[in-house]
Amino acid sequence: MDLTISRVAWDDDAATSLRAAQRAELDLRYGGDTEPGTKPTAADMAAFLVA
Template structure:
């Protein structure tokens, strides 16, 4: 039995906001301060699904979907706290996002991660995502690496 519970939450949920702030702090440590993402940051106006994972009532991870077009969505703000890494919660969050995408008729999922995040790159590759050319706002970014997976 899993040690965590994954629930859909509003984008402005306090637990989710705290997790996203932790993610920004980690990205600042890896890349230096400043903006880490080309294009518009996800917001309540354009995030279709936002999930928060909890263990023993404490938030340990999150992830979101933002629709790209009629058949695809982008995974955004996928983050797991360092103590929860290696427990399977990241995979559970990813699979939950994939189920939500499939339920909305979005068989193609894309995502962007960074050159200084080899752990994230290994994770997505292990989970069946393949590296693709930079897409959309990430085109021309020297720090971005993009992935895609078609789900059934």
């Protein structure tokens, strides 16, 4: 099985879907968005990688 890792923009469809799935999993596990601090943005990321 080959694995390809790609650098994509923050607003890429795959990146957006992955972040939404992560948020849904954490909300389900911990009962809502309880993460302290400001939410990350494209300006905070040097790179966003998807496999």
